[in-house]
Amino acid sequence: MYAGRGWVEGKIALVTGAGSGIGRAAARLLAAEGATVYLTDIDADAAEATADAIGPAARAIRQDVRDEAGWEIVTGRILSEQGQLDILANCAGIQLTRGLIETSLEDFRHVFQVNVESVFLGTRAAVKAMLPRKSGSIINIASNFANIADGLNTAYCASKAAVAHFTRAAALDCAQRNTRIRVNSIHPGCINTPMLEREIVDVAAKRGDPDTSAVRAEWQTLAPLGIGSPEDIGWAVVYLASDRSPYTTGSELVIDGGHIIR
Template sequence: MPRLDDKVVLVSGGASGIGAATARLVVREGGKSVVADRDEEKGRALADELGASALFLPLDVTREAAWQKAIAVTAETFGGLHGLLNAAGIGTRTDIESCTLEDYRRVNDINALGTFLGCKTVIPAMKQSGGGSIVNISSVLGLRGASYALAYCASKGAVRLLTKHVALHCAQMKYNIRCNSVHPGYIDTPMVAPRLTQNVGNMSGRQWLEELHPLGRLGEAGEVANMILFLLSDEASFSTGSEFICDGGLTA
């Protein structure tokens, strides 16, 4: 039996990277994917590729009304909502002295505020569907610091503890809704791509990032999506409020 048989999953940031890989897996495993993203061209192309089991919806994750509309259309189209992946995210390379207020707000609005709005808005729809699973993309930099990524670290640390609150609240309220965070290392996605050509000392950016991981390479979006698939499925029925790390040994 497919692992997500008849489950409906909304994926923010679904047009590329980890979000797109997850949207593909959801359909492959018998579910329905809602590809939600600001990039309409890529999002529609992916939904078209996935066929009748997918739907593209425009979504600015920083706007509560946009979330409300996306979730309402999802439930109306597919008859319910059982999973949410909060994958929309951005990053900047700044430290405490160089980071502007504008940069800090922009990163935290998308990464932290966007995840908050997704979790808050989806809960009523999941309750009506009998429960579900929320997966929030944090980062290894939500578990440890980095001198070059102030706003990103702050936002991903916020996602980690927001996840725990959502998990405990939903458990206490008996909603049958689980919530977990996934913490990738450096994954070969469009967000990381600009780093690969920026030299670090006598190494290329790619070499430098690869050497951070004991496995000696960058991760692939599909590898993270496999972990997300587990958390969205009933196989993870006793997992909530936890961090799941997919980082090639980086944090070890």
């Protein structure tokens, strides 16, 4: 069991999409490093399971990140109970493995609602909560598909590119307000999460192959270092959330095992 070194000791964090995958890993590691973590997910049971696994430092809340009023409720509760918000990790997201012609306008809008609008709403709500102290760290999970394209992920690629550019604009806005509120994005590659598992199943199905082993082996070779773990991204969240990165804002931290340079 990792004891932690207190990188975010005494800080108050909010992590979305914490019921599984990257969000769950980020919440666990932030708590291990000393933060009190409010973790949210649209799946209330999954959020509770994560909180139970973490222990007393975690509090679970059901949240639909697309809901504007819900963001005010969540941040309002945190400020009421803790008096401050120091960290927001926007980890909630979805992937749609579908080509251009097969993607409906409804599909496209849904991906943008979950992946982009939620990041806008969360970042805006967090900045409001952080302004009185003029400090804080906001981490938005983008993707290396913000930098490279994939024909079976048209809506997803566009949404993550939007997250990356929005993050840079938000970082500039916060700096121009004479604050030390930092806003950065992390760009994961193939990470061993339920989302990746669903993508592997979807791609195999589109190829007419009931066996996913061939697709899984192919994904393993996409990057020189293979498929990563959620903790690989969780540690990056801890770094950006901590006081070890005071001069880092508007940055894109690519953690993809070398996928882009392959």
